[in-house]
Amino acid sequence: MAFIFNLILILDIQLIKHYYYMTLQTLFLFVGIVLGYIKIPLEKIIKTNTVELSYVIPFESSIDLIDLSVTSYIDNMSNKLYRGNISVGTPPIEFNVVFDTGVSWMLIPSIKCKSSCHKCDNFFNSSASSSFKSLNQEIRVDFGSWNAIGNLGSELVSTKEARELSVSDQAFISINNDKGLENLGADGILGLGYSKLSDGYPTFLDNLMHQKQISKKIFSIYISDNKYERESAIIFGGYDLPSYTKNEEVKYVRVLSETGYWAVLLSKLKVGKSILKSASVAAIIDSGRSMISVPKVDLEYIHKKIEDQGQCIKDSGDLICDCGTSYVIEDYPIISFTLGSEYIFTLGPEDYFLKTNKKCQLLFSQLPISNYWILGDVFLRRYYSIFDAEKSMIGFSLSINSKDEETPILMIMLIILSTVIASLMCIGIIICYMKKNYEKTHPFNYQRID
Numbered sequence: 001m002a003f004i005f006n007l008i009l010i011l012d013i014q015l016i017k018h019y020y021y022m023t024l025q026t027l028f029l030f031v032g033i034v035l036g037y038i039k040i041p042l043e044k045i046i047k048t049n050t051v052e053l054s055y056v057i058p059f060e061s062s063i064d065l066i067d068l069s070v071t072s073y074i075d076n077m078s079n080k081l082y083r084g085n086i087s088v089g090t091p092p093i094e095f096n097v098v099f100d101t102g103v104s105w106m107l108i109p110s111i112k113c114k115s116s117c118h119k120c121d122n123f124f125n126s127s128a129s130s131s132f133k134s135l136n137q138e139i140r141v142d143f144g145s146w147n148a149i150g151n152l153g154s155e156l157v158s159t160k161e162a163r164e165l166s167v168s169d170q171a172f173i174s175i176n177n178d179k180g181l182e183n184l185g186a187d188g189i190l191g192l193g194y195s196k197l198s199d200g201y202p203t204f205l206d207n208l209m210h211q212k213q214i215s216k217k218i219f220s221i222y223i224s225d226n227k228y229e230r231e232s233a234i235i236f237g238g239y240d241l242p243s244y245t246k247n248e249e250v251k252y253v254r255v256l257s258e259t260g261y262w263a264v265l266l267s268k269l270k271v272g273k274s275i276l277k278s279a280s281v282a283a284i285i286d287s288g289r290s291m292i293s294v295p296k297v298d299l300e301y302i303h304k305k306i307e308d309q310g311q312c313i314k315d316s317g318d319l320i321c322d323c324g325t326s327y328v329i330e331d332y333p334i335i336s337f338t339l340g341s342e343y344i345f346t347l348g349p350e351d352y353f354l355k356t357n358k359k360c361q362l363l364f365s366q367l368p369i370s371n372y373w374i375l376g377d378v379f380l381r382r383y384y385s386i387f388d389a390e391k392s393m394i395g396f397s398l399s400i401n402s403k404d405e406e407t408p409i410l411m412i413m414l415i416i417l418s419t420v421i422a423s424l425m426c427i428g429i430i431i432c433y434m435k436k437n438y439e440k441t442h443p444f445n446y447q448r449i450d
Contacts, residue, residue, distance in 0.1 A: 004082055004301075007153055007227065014255070016352065019050060019227055019240075022060065023402060025150060027209070027239070028279060028388060035077060035353070036202075045259040046273055050105055050362055061230065061374040062442055064218050070239075070277045071434070076309075079301065080408065081098065081185045081186070081290060082098070082099070082223050082232050082287070082377070083096045083097060083098050083185065083186040084096070084097065084099060084159075084234065085159075085160050086148045086157055086158065086159055086160070086190060087157070087158045087159075087160055087252040088108055088129075088155050088156070088157055088158075088172075089128070089129030089132060089133045089155055089156060090129050090130045090131040090156055090158075091123065091129075093122060093124060093125075093221075094160065095108055095122050095124075095187040095188050095327045096121070096122075096186045096187050096188075097186055097187060097188045097190040097316060098184065098185075098189050098190070098287075098288050099187075099192060099221070099222070099234050099287060099288075099389065100189050100190065100191055100192060100193075100286070100287055101192045101193060101285060101287045101288065102143070102191075102193060102261065102262075102284055102286035102288045102289060102374070103141075103143060103189055103191035103192075103197070103288060104191040104192075104193035104195060104197035104198035104203050104260075105139075105141055105171075105172070105173055105191045105197075105419055106157070106171070106172035106173070106188070106189065106190050106191055106203075106204060107148055107150070107172065107173045107175055107185055107188050107189045107191075108123050108124045108173070108174060108175065108187065108188040109122075109123050109124065109174075109175045109188060110123060110125070110126070110150065110151070110175055110176055110177045111123045111124065111125045111317060113150075113175050113177065113178070114318060116177045116178075117174065117175055117176075117177065117178045117181070118181040118182050118183075118188045119182070120188075121187055122187050122268055125173055126151075126174060127332035129155065131155055131156040131168070132154075132155050133153060133154045133155075133169070134151070134152075134153050135151075135153055135154060135171070136152075136253060137151070137152040137289060138150070138151055138152070139151075139152050139173050139199075140392050141173065144367070144368070145180045145242055145368075146178065146179060146180030146181050147178065147179050147180060147327070148173065148175045148177070148178040148179075148181070149175070149176055149177045150173040150174045150175040150177070151173070151174045151176065151177045152171065152172075152173060152174075153174055154169040154171050154172070155163075155169075155170055155172060156168050156170070157170040157172070157204065165208060165213050165214075165236060166213070167204065167208060167211050167213060168205075168207075168209040168211070169441050170204060170207055171198070171202065175188070181313050185402075187355075189288065190204055191203060191204070192204065192205055192219065192262075192287075192387070193260070193262060194247065194257065194260050194262075194345055194389075195263070196260035197260045197261070198295055204317055205217060205236070205389060206321075208236055208237070208257055212250075213236075213237075214236050214237030214238075214388065215237060216238065217245040217388075217390045218237060218238060218239065218386065218388050218389065218390065219234060219235060219236045219237070219386075220234070220235045220238070220239035220240070220244075220384065220386040220387065221234050221287055221380060221384070221385050221387070222234075222237075222240075222243075222314040223287070223377055223380050223381055223382050224381075224401065225381050225401040226339070228282050239384075239386045239395075241267070241384070241397060243397060243400075244384045244397075244400055245384050245397070245398060245399060245400060246397075246402060247397070247398060248397065249397060250258075250386065250396065250397045250400070251343040251345075251395065251396050251397070252386075252388075252391075252393045252395045252396075253265075253339045253343060253393065253394050253395075253396070254340060254357060254392065254393055255392040255393060255394060256282050258391045259282055259284075259327065259372075260280070261283045261284045261443030262284065262286075262302060262387060263279075263282040263283060263284045263285070263372065263395060264285065264339050264340060264394060265280070265283070265339065265340055265341070266279055266280070266281050266282070266283040266285055266337060266338070266339060267279070267280050267339070267340065267346060268280070268336075268337075268338035268340045268344060269298075269335070269336070269338070270335070270336040270338075270339055271301075271305035271306065271332065271333050271335050272305060272309065272333030273333075274296060274305050278297065278298065278299055278301075279298065279373075281371065281372055281373055282371070282372040282373070283337075283339065283372065283373040283374070283375050283377065284372060284373070284374045285375050285379070285380070285387075285394055286374045286375065286376050287376070287377065287380060289374050289376030289377065290374075290376055290377050290378070291363045291364060291365045291376050291377075291378055292352070292364050292365070292374065292375055292376055292378050292379060293364070293366065293367045293373065293374040293376065293419040294364060294365075294366070294367060294368050294373050294374075295366070295369065295371075295373075296366050296370070297370065298373075299364060299365075299366050302335075302362075302364060303319050303362070305333065306319065306321065306332055306333065306362065307319070307321075307332050309331055309332050310322055310327040310331050311325075311326055312329055317365075317366065318361055318362065319361070319362040319364075320354070320359055320360070320361055321360045321361075321362070322360075323353065323355055323357065323358070323359060324357065324358025324359075325358050325359040329349045329350060329353060329355060329360060329424075330349065331349075332349035332353070332360075333349070334346050334347070334348055335347045335352060337375075337379075339396075343396075345379075345382075346378065347378070347382060349357040351381070351382050351402075352378055363378045364378075377422035381399065381401050382398070382399055383396040383397065383398065384396070384397045384398075384399045384400075411449060
């Protein structure tokens, strides 16, 4: 009997892990057999259609770049930066850019930028392009630790993929001078934020929609982990859950659109079992930032809670922890983010640490201001993200990069329910067996009553 009970539990847990919606069907089938009938469920196969006019652009890794075709998959060797290619002007000049959800402007280095800007491979010459239009304005962009100054203009901007996306009159800044972009690792930036941060000028996503290049004002981002072969990608006009997610379950969180950023409410943060009470802030989802950046007070709290679980030292502001001598990476706590008011997203130590030999570096950095957080690529590697500008929502789904699968509440409830039902069934069978055995050993003696 114990063997049957264990077998039921093993089979049930395996079904729940992969197809938890099958659990109740399995239980009903078992109950049906006991009660004398069998109900065989029919599987419904649903054909899914791709989103009309959706589009995929592969990224390149910022280190060890290889000249590959668009259908080739590459490894991300650095986990620090992701970039892709666009062409600007007529005739087109190709630039590698960071697709940045934390910025709204498109910024491209001009030929005046050769001696006063970050290291670039390509430069824009407005006089050599027949499609360039000057907007007669100088613009300065400030964002955190960097700034750029340049001339505002508009141009023809295209992607270089199988089905070319092309928008005309795209407003952009031709950079003449910048500061703090020394480690950008790309020619420029293609901003994917809201137009509120670009002085009302339409963004690249706005123009894709207005010029009917896509049918829905949506884009989604998958960024790879250096341990996985599938290339990073941005999809304009749609998303691809089967290719980039584990369970295809999407949790949508409302955007705080009044901020002008792709920002959501971070209502709670837990490091292990400890709650950071001051974490009710706006969190910007930023594909252009490699780390998770937080205010000083919050960073000190996180450092302390992680240090409590292991052996760590601080080196130039970075937290370096032992991950192979006295402690292993699994000894460190899980960090839980409650976004919006209900959805919990977790990062394990294998997500928030950069492990080198027996040392682990915490991938959190300090922000100079205290009114928001930035969730960068450390977060986006674990969660495939859908940016829906039409509904002002961001959807998150567990990425194929993740090392584990989150357990939905429904799955937990089904485990408990199935365990209870299986236990009751076993108890019922035992009672029936004991009753029959008792009747055999204690036969009832009938006596005639005259």
